[in-house]
Amino acid sequence: xxxxxxxxxxxxxQEPVPADSDEGLRLFEERVRPILQNNCVECHNPSxxxxxxxxxxxxxxxxxxxxxxxxxxxxxxxxxxxxxxDHEDKPFMPKDAPQLSKEDRDALRRWVELGAPYSGPIxxxxxxxxxxxxxxHWAFRPLAEDTGRSIDAHLQEALAERGLAMGPQAEPRxxxxxxxxxxxxxxxxxxxxxxxLAAWEQDAEAAYAAAVDRLLADPAYGERWGRHWLDAAxxxxxxxxxxxxxxxxxxxxxxxxxxxxxxxxxxxxxxxxQLAGDExxxxxxxxxxxxxxxxxxxxITNQETIQNRYDELDDIVATIxxxxxGVTLGCAxxxxxxxxxxxxxxxxxILGAFKNTRTVxxxxxxxxxxxxxxAEKAAFDERMSAAQAxxxxxxxxxxxxxxxxxxxxxxxxxxxxxxxxxxxDPDLPIWRYTLRKPADDWxxxxxxxxxxxxxxxxxxxxxxxxARVGTQWKSKNIWLRRAxxxxxxxxxxxxxxxxxxxxxxxxxxxxxxxxxxGYVTDYQFVPLPRKALDLLRPMQRNVLAVHCKxxxxxxxxxxxxxxxxxxxxxxxxxxxxxxxxxxxxxxQFGDVLQVSDEQLKEEASAAEAAELERHRAAIxxxxxxxxxxxxxxxxxxxxxxxxxxxxxxARGNPLDPKDELDLAFLQVIGPANPEEAGFxxxxxxxxRSSGQRTSxxxxxxxxxxxxxxxxxxxEANRIWHHHFGVGLVTTPGDFGTMADPPSHPAxxxxxxxxxxxxGWSRKALHREILLSDAxxxxxxxxxxxxxxxxxxxxxxxRPPVRLEAEAIRDSxxxxxxxxxxxxxxxxxxxxxxxxxxxxGSTEKWPKGVVDGxxxxxxxxxVFQRRSVLMPTLETFDLPNATQSCTRRNRxxxxxxxxxxxxxxxxxxxxxLFAARLERExxxxxxxxxxxAFALAxxxxxxxxxxxxxxxxxxxxxxxxxxxxxxxxxxxxxxx
Numbered sequence: 001x002x003x004x005x006x007x008x009x010x011x012x013x014q015e016p017v018p019a020d021s022d023e024g025l026r027l028f029e030e031r032v033r034p035i036l037q038n039n040c041v042e043c044h045n046p047s048x049x050x051x052x053x054x055x056x057x058x059x060x061x062x063x064x065x066x067x068x069x070x071x072x073x074x075x076x077x078x079x080x081x082x083x084x085x086d087h088e089d090k091p092f093m094p095k096d097a098p099q100l101s102k103e104d105r106d107a108l109r110r111w112v113e114l115g116a117p118y119s120g121p122i123x124x125x126x127x128x129x130x131x132x133x134x135x136x137h138w139a140f141r142p143l144a145e146d147t148g149r150s151i152d153a154h155l156q157e158a159l160a161e162r163g164l165a166m167g168p169q170a171e172p173r174x175x176x177x178x179x180x181x182x183x184x185x186x187x188x189x190x191x192x193x194x195x196x197l198a199a200w201e202q203d204a205e206a207a208y209a210a211a212v213d214r215l216l217a218d219p220a221y222g223e224r225w226g227r228h229w230l231d232a233a234x235x236x237x238x239x240x241x242x243x244x245x246x247x248x249x250x251x252x253x254x255x256x257x258x259x260x261x262x263x264x265x266x267x268x269x270x271x272x273x274q275l276a277g278d279e280x281x282x283x284x285x286x287x288x289x290x291x292x293x294x295x296x297x298x299x300i301t302n303q304e305t306i307q308n309r310y311d312e313l314d315d316i317v318a319t320i321x322x323x324x325x326g327v328t329l330g331c332a333x334x335x336x337x338x339x340x341x342x343x344x345x346x347x348x349x350i351l352g353a354f355k356n357t358r359t360v361x362x363x364x365x366x367x368x369x370x371x372x373x374x375a376e377k378a379a380f381d382e383r384m385s386a387a388q389a390x391x392x393x394x395x396x397x398x399x400x401x402x403x404x405x406x407x408x409x410x411x412x413x414x415x416x417x418x419x420x421x422x423x424x425d426p427d428l429p430i431w432r433y434t435l436r437k438p439a440d441d442w443x444x445x446x447x448x449x450x451x452x453x454x455x456x457x458x459x460x461x462x463x464x465x466x467a468r469v470g471t472q473w474k475s476k477n478i479w480l481r482r483a484x485x486x487x488x489x490x491x492x493x494x495x496x497x498x499x500x501x502x503x504x505x506x507x508x509x510x511x512x513x514x515x516x517x518g519y520v521t522d523y524q525f526v527p528l529p530r531k532a533l534d535l536l537r538p539m540q541r542n543v544l545a546v547h548c549k550x551x552x553x554x555x556x557x558x559x560x561x562x563x564x565x566x567x568x569x570x571x572x573x574x575x576x577x578x579x580x581x582x583x584x585x586x587x588q589f590g591d592v593l594q595v596s597d598e599q600l601k602e603e604a605s606a607a608e609a610a611e612l613e614r615h616r617a618a619i620x621x622x623x624x625x626x627x628x629x630x631x632x633x634x635x636x637x638x639x640x641x642x643x644x645x646x647x648x649x650a651r652g653n654p655l656d657p658k659d660e661l662d663l664a665f666l667q668v669i670g671p672a673n674p675e676e677a678g679f680x681x682x683x684x685x686x687x688r689s690s691g692q693r694t695s696x697x698x699x700x701x702x703x704x705x706x707x708x709x710x711x712x713x714x715e716a717n718r719i720w721h722h723h724f725g726v727g728l729v730t731t732p733g734d735f736g737t738m739a740d741p742p743s744h745p746a747x748x749x750x751x752x753x754x755x756x757x758x759g760w761s762r763k764a765l766h767r768e769i770l771l772s773d774a775x776x777x778x779x780x781x782x783x784x785x786x787x788x789x790x791x792x793x794x795x796x797x798r799p800p801v802r803l804e805a806e807a808i809r810d811s812x813x814x815x816x817x818x819x820x821x822x823x824x825x826x827x828x829x830x831x832x833x834x835x836x837x838x839x840g841s842t843e844k845w846p847k848g849v850v851d852g853x854x855x856x857x858x859x860x861x862v863f864q865r866r867s868v869l870m871p872t873l874e875t876f877d878l879p880n881a882t883q884s885c886t887r888r889n890r891x892x893x894x895x896x897x898x899x900x901x902x903x904x905x906x907x908x909x910x911x912l913f914a915a916r917l918e919r920e921x922x923x924x925x926x927x928x929x930x931x932a933f934a935l936a937x938x939x940x941x942x943x944x945x946x947x948x949x950x951x952x953x954x955x956x957x958x959x960x961x962x963x964x965x966x967x968x969x970x971x972x973x974x975x
Contacts, residue, residue: 024114134341139735154747185224222262232323240298252633253292266760268701276693326735334652349664352646391615443545460556466522712752725801733886805876806859827863910963
């Protein structure tokens, strides 16, 4: 009895504790809030609620996720939270930290007993607070004033502090080879080398400066340096992922980048056009091509989901961050950035600039020319349509004549022949149908279905068991209506002949008379109850209405009124329904009515054949006049002038939107609000675009109020990185707090200031770097440098840098004499070993390619398929374009040597190189060796090298020697 009473007492409901009691709120403010803020909220907040536990607000605290609620107000003993903080269950909390004191745990327990009240949120969504201290990080500070000091002065000061000095200047041959490979990715020709050496003898400084200017003006400069940007822009000619769909309209962006480098397009404009070219210069096709930057990333094309869309937007935001600003914006997608002052709120506020965009294929013509083309094309289409219609009419007339001749040979009455020629059974009922959900009264007999299309029964897809398809139906739902006049029959044998796959509902004169779920595999007879038969109006208009819903597999529906008394013995219900004299004639003589194109040629008379040929020739001649369509470019446009609603997503989950956000910028740079920053959002006057991307683009390059100072530092460092093999900041795509600071901060700021001061001219910055003593040093290393400047962060010497994959292939083609200098256009597809192609489920590279001048173009023009990279290029660290690459790997592996020795391309080019030597140097072996060294290495061989080569040629071929030269470090490295 006592135990029963106790159990009843336990089961009695307890009086709930108010969630806003004074004691509870006071305890929250004095004790609980500090405990949670100092120990818990970092991992359990709206941006990253680990274990589905977010304690930033009371509502979040009490949310029942997959594991239920962690806290039960009024009942700490039933709250899972206390098992974790008391270290009774794992994971012990706080994680990787000492256990909370007993006093703190008692305070939390008492707070839960009082209903776990909150006086306000502990952490706001995207709760990171950006401080002035964050803005003092070297990358985010305003640029220091230009010191006016030279590059060499900066470096020499740091060297002197270590008791070091710059190395001596490299000899002129090395300098020109370094300069030419660095700026163009190609070796200097012997003729250019000799001219340079002659000028050097007259005035070395003038000769070198002239070579710098000449190479910066060479179109090959854009092909070489444009490739560096294409890495950062993750450019490719296909979409990636499983299907890796080709993008035949992507290459105009690649060509725009190359042209922008060659024209020295100001860098601020270069960036702005890639973000908002369509808004800034809507009438300029090149500006539309520039927005190919935003479409260049990988995309899933076989399904459209909100998750995939946000993945695309993340790719854009992350690429903008690393390539333009040197910040890892993508790390703030699911939570506030772990290391840098970038709240999740900032990430989504910038993402909003692209939420309203769509990918389009924009014609590469100015508006006036595009309008002229469209008018010309419309006139041509009208002429072609008329010519085609005349040809079709002639074919139809001749087919009719052939059918008439065939029918004349059959023993048919005229009435039977006319019935056979009928397009459909004149006795077959015709239904009206729709695949879109109609109005609610669709089944009523007075509903207007006059705009519904007509179709013959039954409705469905071929292959559905028992189906006899008269009209194709492939969607999920179909609604049917048919008006008919009822003649009085034997009511006891009257019913429905019905076949349905799947759920069906049948209405007669506005009343439901039959419904069934699932499917049948043949026609079924359904007797109608008296109530249904009474709905029939004899000798008057009746309306039969049917709805069928399909969920999986095939679909089919057909409904008829039938009188079983009229069925022949052993006749199936389906045969009875479709029994007709017309069908009998069609089954027997239907082939007579079919005249294929081949039969048309065979059975046409001489006059008819001449008529067909006249029309064919006229159409063929007209096709030669068709205006050629403009090249299109994969680019970005806004969907309209109104920005799409944008949300801060909890943990990056698109199905869990939190705060609605407007466009805003990085708080750590300055004012985040576009109005306050001075870049208000202004929709385009033509109403086609919101103007958000223009606002972002202007902020991105503004030095005083926007990210321009950061952008200038990043680009100055990028240029230094590609000239020296490593940047003043070693991580070109990450200037955040985890990156090493610049080796020479004042020099970096000076270079950034000079980039801006020269109108954002990259060529001007190139020129200053290339003319410096630091760039012109010898690559001389000593044991002392290992101790004082082992990583060459002081630039005390010039180490050799291995050429990139493209420069290696291009140099081989140039030296062999096979290089095709043609610029621009669609990507070419050189030969790839079949084993490298057969790595996927679909053919993603043409087989049987024969390399020749068409494929021997510069490697920047090789079709870059994300799933099939050229193996030799991949071996030499070509990035796969799945994400922005601001710094390539630079590996040394055995497979690189094997590729240089065994790849068929290498052997082919070695033979072409040998043929060139024989053609240009004659038959003398010594002359051939001399010319080979001049072409491949830019210098003559030493006496010992010449002797070794001549000895080698006594047993080996000239092509073998050429391949040896290709494999020398001196050939593969930038000196």
